[in-house]
Amino acid sequence: ERSIIADVVADDQPAAVRNDHQITLEATKIPNIKSGTNIKQSMLNLVQRIKAEQAMAGDANIFENYLTGRMDKLMINVRMQMNLMCAGMMLDSYSWSGLGIKSGTVTFGTPSDLKVTPSVGWATSATATPVADIMGVKTTAQNKYGVEYNRITMSNADFLLMINTTEFRNAASAMKLFNFSADQFSTAIANNNAIKMVAESVLGMTIEIDDTQYGREASDSSHSYSRYLPTGKVLLSNTSDDGNSSSFDFANGIVTETVVGSMSINGAPAIFGGPQTGPVAFATLPNPDLNPPNANLWSVARGFPRKHNQAATAILTVG
Structure with a gap:
């Protein structure tokens, strides 16, 4: 939509009220942009063993650094998809197919x-x-x-x-x-x-x-x-x-996981302090009873370019 110049109005004179531009709803579902990885028990044990055998004090946080590095990588993965969407917007052509999303070819109104x-x-x-x-x-x-x-x-x-x-x-x-x-x-x-x-x-x-x-x-x-x-x-x-x-x-929306993750369910502590826009990174336990012990790391965003x-x-x- 191209901008329309404002009117010049004298004191005590009414200004014209125009109809707002029409909004066309092209889709009703905002896509989730999500990247995840699983850390199995063998990897958890390996990283912990490396940490225990490190001789240098600077490597005392190797396990935490490993998890942070993995989450940073997932955040990059999500931002890459966001960049691809934005590139598609600039080129007036974006499409994606996979995991429940089949967009066809999306255009953005370039003349x-x-x-x-x-x-x-x-x-x-x-x-x-x-x-x-x-x-x-x-x-x-x-x-x-x-x-x-x-x-x-x-x-x-x-x-x-x-x-x-x-x-x-x-x-x-x-x-x-x-x-x-x-x-x-x-x-x-x-x-x-x-x-x-x-x-x-x-x-x-x-x-x-x-x-x-x-x-x-x-x-x-x-x-x-x-x-x-x-x-x-x-x-x-x-x-x-x-x-x-x-x-x-x-259009960066509230990540649904941060809404659910802000709740304390069945005594489990909340992961997030409240609803947040993405991208966000977090960890979950696929097996609450830790049988076997492993962890899923995630990064998520929710939105689309305009x-x-x-x-x-x-x-x-x-x-």
């Missing part, structure tokens, strides 16, 4: 003219026009939505495709940003930082290279890794929106 697939992919270096592609989307956002992008985020692979196009080389050469001809350009791309500065001058935008990945564990315990920003997706945004909740935010200014980001699909 269709800010989601552009160029007619020529950037891998076609002779005829691709990445500079014109970026400037076209940037101009649309500025003229139609009043949004000015000053940052572009892409993978290193897409950055290399961009700077190797004939169009980009000619643009950089025409601006006299380097002292060699366009056909000598390939000898300079080894210095990535220098070429990045050249590209920022050509585009008039800050370039952010993002190749970060997240891991996912399958039911057979195998691991696979994917990118937060897929190769072939180029994101335009404005740095002033970073941390600006009027553009987008994460995009309040649908034009805050634009997406180019370049390959």
Whole structure:
């Protein structure tokens, strides 16, 4: 929803009362973001034995440090999923399937003219026009939505495709940003930082290279890794929106476990002092009678990202 300017009203004059914007309820269930691990009796004994045999006083808290480290890792796991959700919001596409949640593809209202697939992919270096592609989307956002992008985020692979196009080389050469001809350009791309500065001058935008990945564990315990920003997706945004909740935010809800965990049930002490937003970390005993003794460690959050200014980001699909 775009903001509407306030009225100017003289003293003693009534101000107009307008209808609030319509709220569309797209889903009725807020997803839980949860990561857990089990520490079996053998591991508990091993850590305790290491602690008992340590000769250095600084390692006296090795057991407590081990548990804290495991909980910190679980918190990171939860934040990684939160980051993936937020990346999906920025790219206007998020999906997840597993453990009772099958989201399909969730979109966040980015206008269709800010989601552009160029007619020529950037891998076609002779005829691709990445500079014109970026400037076209940037101009649309500025003229139609009043949004000015000053940052572009892409993978290193897409950055290399961009700077190797004939169009980009000619643009950089025409601006006299380097002292060699366009056909000598390939000898300079080894210095990535220098070429990045050249590209920022050509585009008039800050370039952010993002190749970060997240891991996912399958039911057979195998691991696979994917990118937060897929190769072939180029994101335009404005740095002033970073941390600006009027553009987008994460609706961080009360974690249900902290509500239940705030109660004393059957004489068991409360885990939490009251309802809390996530992510939170805690430990539970799967076997209250300690037969066998083990512990479950958890980290949980409950929420979903929201995009309040649908034009805050634009997406180019370049390959």
